[in-house]
Amino acid sequence: xxxxxxxxxxxxxxxxxxxxxxxxxxRAQETDExxxxxxxxxRKMAELGLMGMAIPEEYGGMPMxxxxxxxxxxxxxxxxxxxxxxxxxxxxxxxxxIVRWGTPEQKERFLPRMAAGESFGCLxxxxxxxxxxLAVVRTTAVEDGDSWVINGxxxxxxxASLTDVIIVLLRTDPEAGSRAFSLILVETDRSGLTIxxxxxxxxxxxxxxxxxxxxxxxxxxxxxxxxxxxxxxxTLSAMDGGRVGISALAIxxxxxxxxxxxxxxxxxxxxxxxxxxxxxxxxMLADMAxxxxxxxxxxxxxxxxxxxxxRITLEAAMGKLYSSEMAERVAYKAVQVHGGYGxxxxxxxxxxxxxxRLMTIGExxxxxxxxxxxxSILRS
Numbered sequence: 001x002x003x004x005x006x007x008x009x010x011x012x013x014x015x016x017x018x019x020x021x022x023x024x025x026x027r028a029q030e031t032d033e034x035x036x037x038x039x040x041x042x043r044k045m046a047e048l049g050l051m052g053m054a055i056p057e058e059y060g061g062m063p064m065x066x067x068x069x070x071x072x073x074x075x076x077x078x079x080x081x082x083x084x085x086x087x088x089x090x091x092x093x094x095x096x097x098i099v100r101w102g103t104p105e106q107k108e109r110f111l112p113r114m115a116a117g118e119s120f121g122c123l124x125x126x127x128x129x130x131x132x133x134l135a136v137v138r139t140t141a142v143e144d145g146d147s148w149v150i151n152g153x154x155x156x157x158x159x160a161s162l163t164d165v166i167i168v169l170l171r172t173d174p175e176a177g178s179r180a181f182s183l184i185l186v187e188t189d190r191s192g193l194t195i196x197x198x199x200x201x202x203x204x205x206x207x208x209x210x211x212x213x214x215x216x217x218x219x220x221x222x223x224x225x226x227x228x229x230x231x232x233x234x235t236l237s238a239m240d241g242g243r244v245g246i247s248a249l250a251i252x253x254x255x256x257x258x259x260x261x262x263x264x265x266x267x268x269x270x271x272x273x274x275x276x277x278x279x280x281x282x283x284m285l286a287d288m289a290x291x292x293x294x295x296x297x298x299x300x301x302x303x304x305x306x307x308x309x310x311r312i313t314l315e316a317a318m319g320k321l322y323s324s325e326m327a328e329r330v331a332y333k334a335v336q337v338h339g340g341y342g343x344x345x346x347x348x349x350x351x352x353x354x355x356x357r358l359m360t361i362g363e364x365x366x367x368x369x370x371x372x373x374x375x376s377i378l379r380s
Contacts, residue, residue, distance in 0.1 A: 009068055016072050019048060020079025028080040031206035032351050035198060037083055045087070046117030054095040059111035066303035070248040077252025081355030082206020084249045086120060089158040089207065092245035094121015097167050097183060097238050101226030106185065110165050120162040124154045124212060125169045125235060132368050134169065134232060139214060141170040141184055147218045148184055154212040160195050161208050164188055169231050181231035185223040192217040203354030240312050242363045243320035247299040250327035250359040251292060257334035257352045258288045264338055284333045291330060295323035314376040321369035324359035331356040
């Protein structure tokens with residue numbers, strides 16, 4: 001079993017890390033404070049081919065294997081958590097459904113702008129009363145002539161203000177059970193669609209999240225993405241890859257927190273010597289490094305399985321559960337190493353600690369991951 005990255009993956013890692021160090025980390029505090037990514041950052045990500053990692057070449061992309069995508073998400077998240085979340089939602093949730101189930105016309109219409117960084121990928125699932133339980137989604141799409149008429153609300157939709165088109169999970173057949181749902185493409189300039197102001201979030205502020213309101217929004221029938229009635233199945237399939245992406249983002253945040261703690265421990269003097277020489281601090285750093293290593297291996301393994309064409313529901317849930325909770329533990333210890341300074345916005349660990357908190361909530365809470373894992377292992 002070979003755990004080494006390929007030469008191409010190592011080159012990608014070096015490239016993205018260099019980009020993150022030069023362009024993301026210096027801007028991370030500003031991105032957090034202003035709750036907005038720099039257009040220059042988006043442009044440079046597109047120039048490096050990062051925005052097209054999940055998009056075929058014929059539509060302007062530079063497709064890469066899933067392990068490479070995880071590597072890129074980790075390095076971007078290490079530089080700036082908010083930028084990392086927007087990139088993860090774009091690459092793992094917004095582009096993939098169109099690539100997998102879109103018609104040639106849909107792909108030609110939307111994917112080139114996504115690859116060019118002119119439009120972010122966006123998937124709208126959550127509603128005010130439907131988060132963990134997507135089977136109770138209430139936003140509807142009703143056939144009327146050659147159109148779908150959409151009514152309802154969505155909540156916490158990442159990238160909604162950065163995109164030309166939103167993939168929306170909708171109830172198209174109220175009495176059809178698990179086949180009651182479909183994915184439909186809704187252009188953001190459609191009459192009746194309101195994108196609410198961005199949420200004032202605890203962390204990851206550079207990735208805008210919005211409420212959506214649909215009031216008799218009409219889209220043509222050909223905006224149906226894939227087969228009618230398969231929306232819930234498509235969503236769950238896409239979310240497996242999304243959970244690998246969140247795992248990678250969590251590792252990036254944890255790595256950033258660990259590096260800040262290590263640097264500070266080597267510089268800060270207490271009781272006559274650098275605090276890195278005190279065993280209590282060494283134990284914290286040792287735990288942090290060990291847990292990050294374990295999470296990275298779990299994440300890369302799930303991504304590798306996906307590259308082999310295997311189902312990854314169990315492995316993705318395990319990786320997401322462990323890495324997201326691990327990131328919060330590591331960020332906590334990083335603040336602790338900094339002492340009082342860790343509570344100050346003058347130090348990056350304060351921001352990273354806030355950013356890490358979403359990892360156990362977004363794209364399936366830890367409780368949902370345990371449900372998925374429990375059901376999987378009891379069926380085996």
